[in-house]
Amino acid sequence: MMKSRVSRLCVFALCAMASVVLSAVQRCSSSVPPGWTEDFEAAKKAAAAGGKYILLAFSGSDWCPWCVRMDKDVYSVKSFVEGAGKKFELVMVDMPQDESILSPLAKAQNRKLLAKYGVRGFPCSVLVHPTGEEVTRFPGYQRGGPEAFLSQLTAAAEKAGKPKKPVERKK
Helix, strand or coil: CHHHHHHHHHHHHHHHHHHHHHHHHHHHCCCCCCCCECCHHHHHHHHHHHCCEEEEEEECCCCCHHHHHHHHHHHCCHHHHHHHHHHEEEEEEECCCCHHHCCHHHHHHHHHHHHHCCCCCCCEEEEECCCCCEEEEEECCCCCHHHHHHHHHHHHHHHHCCCCCCCCCCC
16 A cells, blocks of 8 residues: 555656646747747848848737647748748747747847737738838738748749848948
C-alpha cells in the first residue's frame, strides 16, 4: 500500500512539474513564424538597402480563427516564406489577447502600426514602401494557398513599380 501511495505522489509531482514547464514555454514562445521579423524599423532599412517592399501581416494569433488558418496555410509555409523573402521584407504584426507572447519591441510598436495603417479586421496583409507608405492591402484570409498569394503580392509590387527609397536628411 505504501508503494502505491508513493507512486501516485511521484506521478502527481511529475504532472505538476510538466504543467509548470509547459506554461513557461508557452509564455516564452513568440508569435512570429520562422523567416519573419517583428522589427518594422529594421525591415524598413533592409528593404531600402535591398530595393524591396515590406509585407506587414496583421494577425490575432491566439484568438482569430482566420488568422490561425492564414498562418498555417500561407505565412508559415516554407515555400511562401522562401519565395516571399526573396522579394519582400516580412514583418508580423501580432495583436494577441495574451500579450505575454510578444517581445518588448512588439508591445511597443504593434498598436502604433495598427493605428498608422488603419487596420480594423484580421488577418490583413499590407504591402508598403521602405518609406512606410502603403502600396496596397489584402484584407482577410487569402484563398488559394501560398503560391496564389505570392503571385498576388508580386503582381501588386510590379504594378507599383520600383520601391521608393527613404529620403536621407542632411544633418
